[in-house]
Amino acid sequence: MIRAGVIAMLAAGPAIAGPDCYQRFYSDAHMAANPTQGVQGLVLHFHPIEGGTRGVQLWAELTPEMESLASETLGQRYYSDMRCEAAGPDVEGADPAAETCFDLCDLGFIQIVEESDSRLLIRSFGLGLHGNSTTCSGGAVLADRGETSGYVVTTFRLDGAAEADCEG
Template identity: 30%
Template sequence: MMRRLLPLLLFLPTPVMAELPPPGCYARSYDAAHLAAHPEQGVAGLRLWYFTQGDAGDTPAALVEARMAMQGQAARDGVAGRVLSQYAICDAQGACYVECDGGLFTTEVTGDGGLRLSTERFRVGEGDSCGGSSDLAERDGQTTLYQLVIAPAEACESLWRPHPLPAPGCYGVTYSDSGHGQGLLGMRLYLRAPDSGFTFPQAEGTFRVTLPDSGRARAAGMGGARIAVPIWCSARDGYCRSGIDEGALMVVPMGEDALALETSRFVLYGAEAANIDIALPGPAPTRHQLQRMPPDACRGME
């Protein structure tokens, strides 16, 4: 019997193993007709930039950008029309992972040089918790496929071009009252020189806020407090973060002597679990403009 079965086994189809695509840009935009025919799909466009990083340049990674539609998981998660991004570490078998259990996707290179992306869960965006604010999968645990084509590197320029980081040093602003300071009396940002030798340099530092003894700060049990937290700022997306769930500060350099900080959510914690979000309620980001200050203004933050 075995001599009869073995020749037949040679003709059985073998599964195609997932593999990491060559470095470069892969993209797909979905027109209105496609979205109308697939009402559960909440992604109107997808771009992926694959690259290698690390000291030896041998660690594969991917930057993902999803342009969300007005339907499907985008409408469900309240991010319709937004553009959400994510960073993932990949392995040699073509699987790319989000930190903090944000899910993964696998890829399969197609015959025309494009790729087929498959995921049951892959979080994108900056949400209230680690991993993002929406999902490339239409339903958690249900496989969703995206067919992408290879694209010119320029199509992914906003993903691979590093964001500028401010020069190292002390920056700050002092307000005459909390009304002028949008609920704050002042803030300081101390940045060290960014590391070198990485695709996207990162600068570490300290962020400090002085709160008034009134208004939201007093209501949160943090009236009159001065809170300092360590932060790291990445040239990958231009944001500074202090932890996993606290939100982020977008840093906008304004020449050598000034910068702006914008945030839609940045939570500071005080004693006994007291906390306050320094971003004001509403759809628009809260913005502060800081000027370069002498080193003494950031004493104790080095």
């Protein structure tokens, strides 16, 4: 249900030729083997923005456990709109030379670790995910839970997808 909604939301966006679209939905076996992982699926879409840079729209499907920690309604889609810059901040674990995409609500960032037509690796640094587009609310985080508490810097691998695949 959520996956269909995520894909439908992506279809409402502007049509941009690949490899600007990446996605990954984790199997039940993968989720069982990684109990601290809070993300069941991701769709990430790059798009051009003013100034010759690019933006990112990211949608996430969370595990029920992660959704129960968020302040919105269960079963909701979570997203982040971001603006990318050529370099990153001087933050522990971040690469200051890596392309960095900052959440427009000032709730964390991702860094592009590796990008090709077939694969995208991103690292999330406490990226806030929102359930409400007008108030930047939602309270979810794109990261794995720590073994004891909190969240850890998390790397996600997404697969390149044809634009038609991301449109549903």
